[in-house]
Amino acid sequence: MVGSVLVAPREVHDLVFRCARVAGCDAGGADRTARNVTMAEVQFGGALAAVVDALSFEAFTSTWARAADALVSAEVNARQHGSATVTFDPPVPLAALAATVSEASARGIVVSGVPGDATGGSEIATLDLAPGQVEPAADPGTNVYRDGLPVDRGAFDALVEAAAAFLVAEEALDALEG
Amino acid sequence: MVPERLQVELAVRGSRLRPPEVVMRPEMLGAARLTRYSFSRTMLRRAVAGGWTACRTSQDLDAEGRGESVYTVEADGHRFSFVAFTTTIDESAHTDRVIAERWEVAGVLVEGEVTEELMATLRVEVPEQERGRLDPRVLCLTRGNRSVRFFGYLVDALAAGQQPNPDRVGDAGYILRSTAFYANGKFGMRSFAGYPTDHPLGPPYRAQFVAAWLFRELGYDMVEHCARIKGGETAVPFDKEWRRFFGLGNATGLGLVPYAFKHPRVLDAWVGVREVALADQRDLPGDPTSMERLTVWIARARRHFATGGDDDCHPFLNARSLVPVLDRIASAWEDASTSDLPFDALYRWAEVDGPETAEMVVSLLLELHEADDALVDEMLVVEEHAAADPAMTVGEARRLLDERFDWLADLGLDEAKANTFWWVVSDNTEEPRRALRSLLAPEHRDVAIDTALRLWRLRADLVAEDSDTPIHRFLAERPEHRLAVERLHVSDRRYGEPRDNACAAGYLPLQVQRFQLAMYGMDNYKPKSTDWLRVTLFQGAPRLDDLGPDVTDDWVLPPRPGSPA
Numbered sequence: 001m002v003g004s005v006l007v008a009p010r011e012v013h014d015l016v017f018r019c020a021r022v023a024g025c026d027a028g029g030a031d032r033t034a035r036n037v038t039m040a041e042v043q044f045g046g047a048l049a050a051v052v053d054a055l056s057f058e059a060f061t062s063t064w065a066r067a068a069d070a071l072v073s074a075e076v077n078a079r080q081h082g083s084a085t086v087t088f089d090p091p092v093p094l095a096a097l098a099a100t101v102s103e104a105s106a107r108g109i110v111v112s113g114v115p116g117d118a119t120g121g122s123e124i125a126t127l128d129l130a131p132g133q134v135e136p137a138a139d140p141g142t143n144v145y146r147d148g149l150p151v152d153r154g155a156f157d158a159l160v161e162a163a164a165a166f167l168v169a170e171e172a173l174d175a176l177e178g
Numbered sequence: 179m180v181p182e183r184l185q186v187e188l189a190v191r192g193s194r195l196r197p198p199e200v201v202m203r204p205e206m207l208g209a210a211r212l213t214r215y216s217f218s219r220t221m222l223r224r225a226v227a228g229g230w231t232a233c234r235t236s237q238d239l240d241a242e243g244r245g246e247s248v249y250t251v252e253a254d255g256h257r258f259s260f261v262a263f264t265t266t267i268d269e270s271a272h273t274d275r276v277i278a279e280r281w282e283v284a285g286v287l288v289e290g291e292v293t294e295e296l297m298a299t300l301r302v303e304v305p306e307q308e309r310g311r312l313d314p315r316v317l318c319l320t321r322g323n324r325s326v327r328f329f330g331y332l333v334d335a336l337a338a339g340q341q342p343n344p345d346r347v348g349d350a351g352y353i354l355r356s357t358a359f360y361a362n363g364k365f366g367m368r369s370f371a372g373y374p375t376d377h378p379l380g381p382p383y384r385a386q387f388v389a390a391w392l393f394r395e396l397g398y399d400m401v402e403h404c405a406r407i408k409g410g411e412t413a414v415p416f417d418k419e420w421r422r423f424f425g426l427g428n429a430t431g432l433g434l435v436p437y438a439f440k441h442p443r444v445l446d447a448w449v450g451v452r453e454v455a456l457a458d459q460r461d462l463p464g465d466p467t468s469m470e471r472l473t474v475w476i477a478r479a480r481r482h483f484a485t486g487g488d489d490d491c492h493p494f495l496n497a498r499s500l501v502p503v504l505d506r507i508a509s510a511w512e513d514a515s516t517s518d519l520p521f522d523a524l525y526r527w528a529e530v531d532g533p534e535t536a537e538m539v540v541s542l543l544l545e546l547h548e549a550d551d552a553l554v555d556e557m558l559v560v561e562e563h564a565a566a567d568p569a570m571t572v573g574e575a576r577r578l579l580d581e582r583f584d585w586l587a588d589l590g591l592d593e594a595k596a597n598t599f600w601w602v603v604s605d606n607t608e609e610p611r612r613a614l615r616s617l618l619a620p621e622h623r624d625v626a627i628d629t630a631l632r633l634w635r636l637r638a639d640l641v642a643e644d645s646d647t648p649i650h651r652f653l654a655e656r657p658e659h660r661l662a663v664e665r666l667h668v669s670d671r672r673y674g675e676p677r678d679n680a681c682a683a684g685y686l687p688l689q690v691q692r693f694q695l696a697m698y699g700m701d702n703y704k705p706k707s708t709d710w711l712r713v714t715l716f717q718g719a720p721r722l723d724d725l726g727p728d729v730t731d732d733w734v735l736p737p738r739p740g741s742p743a
Contacts, residue, residue: 006313008363009371027626028660035563069654072568076648079569103565145363146372148314166623168613170606176617 005156006148013038015159016051018166023060032068032100033060040098040120041151042144043137047095047120048155054093055162063088064096071097071111071127075104078129091123101127105134184450184557188672194457195672199585200529201449204678208493208689209533210696211541212734215451215554218699218716219731221387223551226729228254228378232392232722234399235259241407242266243400246301248292249392249722253378258317259292260285260392261300264400269326281307281321283354283396287389288315289368289379308360308607314368317385320393322356324400325427329353332401337409341417344740349487349497351702351714353397355427359386381555382444383698394426394716419739422724425717428700430691431710432610435680436601438690439627442665442674443560448697449673451557455547456525456540464520468546472521475542476511478735480504485738486702493688494703495534503535507542521546545732566667572652573645578666579637585677591634595683601625612709615681626661630679636662701734 013034020030040047054060067088074086094114101111110132115122181189188195200206212218225232230253239245249260262285284305288296296315303310307321328347335342363369373380379388398416405413415421438445462468483504486497495503507528514523521543528539590596599612600620610625626632636659643652653660669675676690687709695703700713718736720729737743 007366008314008369010363010369011366021622024622026622026658026660027624028662028664029657031664032660065657069650072650073654076569076650106565107567143372145369146314146374148366148368164605166603167605167608168602168611168618168623170604170609172618173602173604173611173613176613 003153004150005153007151007156009038009042009144009149012041012048012149012151015156015163018163019051019055019159020060022162022165023055023058025060025065029061029065033064033096035099036064036068036097037095037120038099039102040093040095042149043098044094044118044120044122046122046152047093047098048151048159050093050095050121052155052158052162053121054096055158059092059096063090063092067092067096068100071100071104074127074129075107075109078109078131079107083128083130085126085128087126088124091125093120094118094122094124095120097124097127102137104129105137108132108134110134182557182560183553184447184454184560185671187454187553187557188450191454191457194461195453196456198673198675199677201453201673202675202677203533204676204686204689205533206537207676207693208686209537210693211537212696212699212701213452213455213541213544214547214731215455215544215549216697216699217383217387218390218719219734220381220551220554221384221391222719222729223731224378224381224384224555225251225253225725226727226731227551229727230254230378230725232725234395234722237399237403239264239400239403241404243404247396247399249395251388251392254376256289256378257291258379258388259288260389260396261288261292261297261304262393262396263301263305264396265305267323281305282323283356283393284321285389285393285396286312286316286320287318287385287392289317290315308365310365312366314366314372316367317361317379318389319360319365319367320356320358320386320389322354322393322427324354324397325350325352329401333404333408336402336405336415337413339409339412339414341414341420341739344485344738349485349738351423351425351717352394352427353401353424354393355429355712356390356393356715357429358433359389361386382447382558387699390426390715391719392722394424394719395722397424397426398721422718422721422733423736423739425714425719428695428713428715429710430695430713432601432612432687434691434694435687436610436625436627438676438694439629439680441562442669443562443671445676446671446674447558447560448694450671451554452540452544452697453673454557455544455549458549459543459547460519460522460525462521463518464515469515469520471546472511472524472542473508475545476504476508478737479538479542480508481737481741481743482735485741489704491704493686494692494705496704497702500534500538503538506531507535507539562668564668564670566649566664568648568650568653570649570667571645572640572643572647572649575649575663575666576637576640576645579633579640582666582669583633583637583675585675586630586634586637589630589634589677589679589682591631591679596679597628597631597681598683599681599685601627601680628679628681629662629665629675631681632659632662633665635659636666 016037017034020033074084077084113127232251235248235250237247244265247262251258379385483497483500488498510527514520517523528536702714705711718733
């Protein structure tokens with residue numbers, strides 16, 4: 001990867017969480033967004049750029065949150081009725097869904113419709129869900145927890161900058177304490 | 179799913195365990211002491227059992243102790259190095275807060291060879307601390323300062339060929355005082371999940387405690403080095419009485435509190451390990467050997483605290499004030515000794531006497547307990563994340579709230595003072611702090627450790643919902659409750675929740691901080707405000723040269739040098 005930086009997965013989670021909070025998500029929604037993005041970056045790469053785009057359009061609290069809610073609703077429908085289809089309008093990047101897909105899989109739901117060559121930025125319009133034998137996720141080929149996760153430096157730096165708004169100025173806090 | 183080992187062990191003991199309404203009370207957490215299962219103790223026992231070796235591999239210091247030092251540990255086929263950069267700063271720049279911009283000691287624990295290329299990177303990045311950038315070869319980042327009161331005195335004493343005067347330094351307990359031990363992926367370091375299961379630093383916090391142990395060694399070496407330069411042939415090293423007495427100081431602030439409230443399964447493991455051991459020990463009949471051992475430990479603790487300080491340690495008892503506690507324990511032990519279950523009888527008496535007594539007795543009883551350390555390590559490993567099932571109904575959520583969080587009703591969560599503070603991260607090296615809600619609005623910047631309040635609000639808002647409504651539908655309409663629902667699901671452990679509200683006007687951070695510090699293996703708790711305190715780690719512990727099959731684990735509560743036997 002040209003212009004990459006080696007990071008720990010928890011750094012991605014922490015930054016995205018803070019960005020999502022600043023964008024207006026409550027802590028629970030921000031954590032879900034952060035887990036989705038982190039899993040997408042680890043499994044598919046390219047998720048951070050999608051986050052930077054989402055920040056521009058304030059998507060975390062609207063399209064991203066609704067998409068994850070819709071996927072969960074479809075999972076419950078599939079468990080009750082044998083199958084379900086969820087449509088995202090507008091389409092959302094895989095970065096908004098990856099961990100939610102994984103959690104559905106862990107509960108025995110096969111989620112189809114993610115392209116084989118997808119990245120975290122790939123737009124997903126439709127997913128099909130049905131109970132079944134879930135294939136294990138592809139081995140990323142390296143242990144990112146041991147060796148680090150290479151991510152786009154520009155996107156990472158942009159997230160660092162955006163996440164800084166989560167912090168409160170030391171001077172303001174000192175002033176409160178007199 | 180295979181149950182975690184700790185849950186199996188807890189289930190086996192069932193009603194013999196102390197109930198969470200006793201153990202997780204803030205007053206009881208705030209009285210906890212280091213035990214045989216604190217991280218410092220387990221680390222050193224595992225080091226001895228594994229035949230680890232440790233030494234100083236290079237040191238280049240000037241007359242003031244400024245320079246570079248490298249210590250190496252060989253452990254189970256792995257090599258770890260503690261690389262420390264030392265300097266001096268003006269006394270006026272000394273601060274224990276994480277916001278300090280300069281430190282006299284900055285160090286890292288590294289796995290593998292410390293190549294010249296890595297060393298060049300570390301020279302730049304490590305002194306920068308939170309502003310630096312590391313990579314997965316680095317396992318832990320730390321820093322600290324010299325003790326302003328004692329470092330120079332110790333150098334002068336040894337340089338003059340004398341050992342320290344116990345009255346000058348006897349209750350200090352440390353030469354260097356650390357603050358943070360960052361690890362687990364911070365600043366690009368290796369993630370905890372990146373350790374294979376058979377890695378010697380795989381158990382939780384093991385890397386941090388190897389780093390802390392080597393940090394302590396650096397303090398001794400710096401003092402003796404400076405004394406040699408200053409005193410020449412007159413200088414002497416620390417003698418046998420002093421060479422283990424000093425530990426590593428530590429200053430701890432509010433940063434521990436969010437961790438305790440955000441990791442219920444970790445907290446359950448930390449408490450659970452102690453409770454499993456306590457239940458086993460209380461269940462034993464008294465044999466003469468173990469009963470005599472407890473008598474010796476009580477006397478030893480009394481001797482240790484009797485030579486400690488009498489500083490104001492409110493709300494805790496200072497060392498001298500623990501002496502009457504130990505006298506009462508000694509007397510109660512005489513009475514309990516005739517019982518069929520003497521250890522249980524002693525504990526039962528202690529719980530009535532009060533939290534400081536109860537937790538002192540817990541720490542003393544656990545000195546008699548000898549669990550398999552591999553099992554203890556295994557019990558500390560937990561799966562932290564568990565997604566709530568979106569098909570769960572509102573009725574089921576209500577049932578879980580009643581079952582797991584009935585204690586919320588005792589916290590006065592409807593009162594205005596229950597929501598006095600919010601928790602915030604400052605922009606100065608990300609120090610956690612509290613802010614009055616009346617003076618500053620959170621605006622989505624709050625650290626969500628308002629667990630009690632969130633669950634209480636969830637409970638109220640579920641009242642109007644149909645019992646059969648799936649929780650995912652409720653959350654789609656009320657996303658502000660997502661964190662509470664996830665917590666409700668993941669909080670399926672006995673000891674996961676401090677029974678407290680971190681946002682209340684009267685909330686006392688010191689209590690949960692003390693529990694965490696005790697679990698680390700720290701002692702000598704000296705609060706400096708309601709929010710931060712100083713402690714000591716590894717006081718009396720073996721030094722690097724001591725590692726070997728003959729090293730025993732009974733190094734805690736060392737007598738002050740020169741104190742009567």
